[in-house]
Amino acid sequence: MIKMSVKKPRPSSPTENTALIDAGKIGVNGIHGTTGNVVMDEKPAVQPLLPLLGELLVFIDVLMFIFMIFLSLKLSHTVDWTWWAIFAPGYAMLLVLVLMTQSKRFTKRASLLIRLAWLMSTLTLACFLLMLNLYLDYVDIAVLAPIFKHFSLSMIFIPLWVMLGVTLVFGVASLGFACANSDEDKRRKHIIAGVPLLFFAIFFGPFLIMLELRVTGADTVAWSSVFIPLWVFDGISLIFGVCLAVYTPGGSEGAVFTTAQVSCFLTVLPCSVVFKVLLVLVLEQVDGIQFFYTMIPLSVMQVLLFACGLDMRLRVGHHGQTKPPKASPTQLP
DSSP, rough: OOOOOOOOOOOOOOOHHHHHHHHHHHHHHHHHTSSOOOOOOOOOTTGGGGHHHHHHHHHHHHHHHHHHHHHHHTTTTTTOHHHHHHHHHHHHHHHHHHHHHSSSHHHHHHHHHHHHHHHHHHEEEEHHHHHHHHHHTTTTOOOTTTTTTTHHHHTTTHHHHHHHHHHHHHHHHHHHHHHHOOOHHHHHHHHHHHHHHHHHHHHHHHHHHHHHHHHHHHHHOOOOHTTTHHHHHHHHHHHHHHHHHHHTTTTTTTOOOHHHHHHHHHHHHHHHHHHHHHHHHHTOTTTTTOOGHHHHHHHHHHHHHHHHHHHHOOOOOGGGGSSSOBBBOOOOO
């Protein structure tokens, strides 16, 4: 008979056991990003916010669509509701924005400057909507005429100017913190927060100036000229969207947005341009153009934004929340 000898594994020494335990700790800590030599692929700073922004986009989109329907019915004299009823979806949108700034998910992911800018901008928008509501509902009522005697259209624009100033100040402050900070992650976070704020202020400022001049009658600038800053904004946004479309398919792991989200963004921009063109024609009182026509591109835009918001919220695997992280081989000490 042939005897086969099986070698029993040699018991590990206490020193070896300690080394294995330390190696395991290094691997676990490296995965969680606390210490160790495990190299992880860094996520873009904006990715953790995308599911939350997707939820917000869905709620805002639905409320905005309801508001535009109410406004279209009011301006076409189909209904005789008060402006309080017309602006009700707008007040609901502002409430959603305020609640979002107080949510724990938003406070953990967004910087303090973004939260303050968001909250203050929401409050100033609420003041603007309230003042516009009061002006449209009560300025022509004889009983309340003494109260609103000095209530001019220029006063309604004050909250918008405050919002513009807040956006500009927080945008400059965020970029200032980015320049002064040596931590690369914090610098990137401040840049991502500051650039959109400055971008908004640069284009919204000229539009607001010309809009107030036109509405208050201080200048007879054409409506097509009033919307020039917004059309320039759409053009730059289109260039940005094309760059995203080129980058996204080739960088599925590192890309911030999915191909579906970028496609929605690129389709929304032409709808936005068509909506502004039709709105200018309505304001210029061109024969045959009614306000209802502006609802056609706006409806398409709302549907696309709703789909984009759902994609942001439901595609959690793309944002790294369900997929296991990929780590490089652990280097033992």
